[in-house]
Amino acid sequence: MTDKxxxxxxxxxxxxxxxxxxxxxxxxPYDRENQRxxxxxxxxxxxEKSTFRGMVIPSLRYLGLIIxxxxxIKPSANGKLVLESLNQNNTETLRVFRALLLELDDNIGFSTxxxxxxxxxxxxxxEDFFKKLTSKIxxxxxxxxxxxxxxxxxxxxxxxxxxxxxxxTYISLNNNGLSEAKRDLDVTSKRDNFxxxxxxxxDLLSPSEKAGGADITKLRELVAVDFYNNHGLILTEYQFxxxxxxxxxTSNNYIISLGLPIGLxxxxxxxxxxxxxxxxxxxxxxxxxxx
DNA sequence: CTTACTTCATAGGAATCAGT
DNA sequence: ACTGATTCCTATGAAGTAAG
Numbered sequence: 001m002t003d004k005x006x007x008x009x010x011x012x013x014x015x016x017x018x019x020x021x022x023x024x025x026x027x028x029p030y031d032r033e034n035q036r037x038x039x040x041x042x043x044x045x046x047x048e049k050s051t052f053r054g055m056v057i058p059s060l061r062y063l064g065l066i067i068x069x070x071x072x073i074k075p076s077a078n079g080k081l082v083l084e085s086l087n088q089n090n091t092e093t094l095r096v097f098r099a100l101l102l103e104l105d106d107n108i109g110f111s112t113x114x115x116x117x118x119x120x121x122x123x124x125x126x127e128d129f130f131k132k133l134t135s136k137i138x139x140x141x142x143x144x145x146x147x148x149x150x151x152x153x154x155x156x157x158x159x160x161x162x163x164x165x166x167x168x169t170y171i172s173l174n175n176n177g178l179s180e181a182k183r184d185l186d187v188t189s190k191r192d193n194f195x196x197x198x199x200x201x202x203d204l205l206s207p208s209e210k211a212g213g214a215d216i217t218k219l220r221e222l223v224a225v226d227f228y229n230n231h232g233l234i235l236t237e238y239q240f241x242x243x244x245x246x247x248x249x250t251s252n253n254y255i256i257s258l259g260l261p262i263g264l265x266x267x268x269x270x271x272x273x274x275x276x277x278x279x280x281x282x283x284x285x286x287x288x289x290x291x
Numbered sequence: 292c293t294t295a296c297t298t299c300a301t302a303g304g305a306a307t308c309a310g311t
Numbered sequence: 312a313c314t315g316a317t318t319c320c321t322a323t324g325a326a327g328t329a330a331g
Binding site for chain 3: 050
Binding site: 008009011049053054057058061062069070143144147 | 301
């Protein structure tokens with residue numbers, strides 16, 4: 001039984017292009033035509049098929065920055081974090097990118113392997129690293145596997161988690177970036193505030209947004225942005241789900257009920273897994289509302 | 292008109308290509 | 312050999328169509 005990881009191919013790894021494209025998806029949510037035209041302006045003299053569909057959409061989706069398909073594409077909550085960081089400065093945007101990327105990377109284990117590989121010399125040659133990886137990364141062909149690894153390393157380099165030296169033939173860790181990202185991904189500092197911030201943002205929703213239960217997708221976004229703007233903390237979607245699962249659904253003060261997707265209702269949303277079920281909406285009832 | 296089947300068009304992702 | 316762009320493949324679903 002092979003437990004080889006399948007590493008997706010990320011065609012577009014230039015952070016600048018990724019971010020500017022993401023801005024397009026944010027500027028025109030659920031408006032494919034304008035999203036396309038906006039993105040194509042970033043790639044002059046290229047076709048929709050090659051850049052918009054061939055590069056930008058798959059890349060942003062793999063990176064978890066957009067959700068939905070076809071006419072229902074918009075930024076994810078993680079994508080919103082990146083977009084919010086644009087109000088700050090470039091350093092800050094890279095910080096958000098690093099944290100999100102390191103979280104994704106944990107599924108593949110690059111950084112873990114790199115930490116092990118570089119502890120004696122401080123670096124590892126790309127050749128040696130490839131040898132280490134080929135037994136762990138699956139793919140259709142050697143060349144494809146190498147391209148995927150190279151793209152991923154390029155991303156890690158571009159956001160400051162690693163440093164590619166000597167034209168990329170040597171890899172070393174960017175210890176500052178890596179430790180900052182690890183701190184940013186530490187969930188303990190977020191645990192205490194989570195319930196209060198969740199409830200606060202739930203309460204802020206309009207009655208129509210709460211009718212029939214509030215969209216968990218929407219709350220993920222609001223809560224993450226609140227954590228970021230008001231506390232400087234990076235709460236990823238994964239962490240939101242983890243924390244939401246960790247709070248009791250009933251207490252003396254409130255009752256939380258989760259709603260299943262109805263019909264096609266879940267399309268364009270990332271559903272919330274709790275137990276063995278996937279939920280779309282959340283409804284909170286406070287005990288002071290009791291009749 | 293409805294139904295059951297076929298064809299067509301499109302999107303997304305995988306793989307390959309081309310200029311430097 | 313790299314980097315950026317293009318082409319290829321396949322699933323999905325819309326549109327078309329002919330028989331009942």
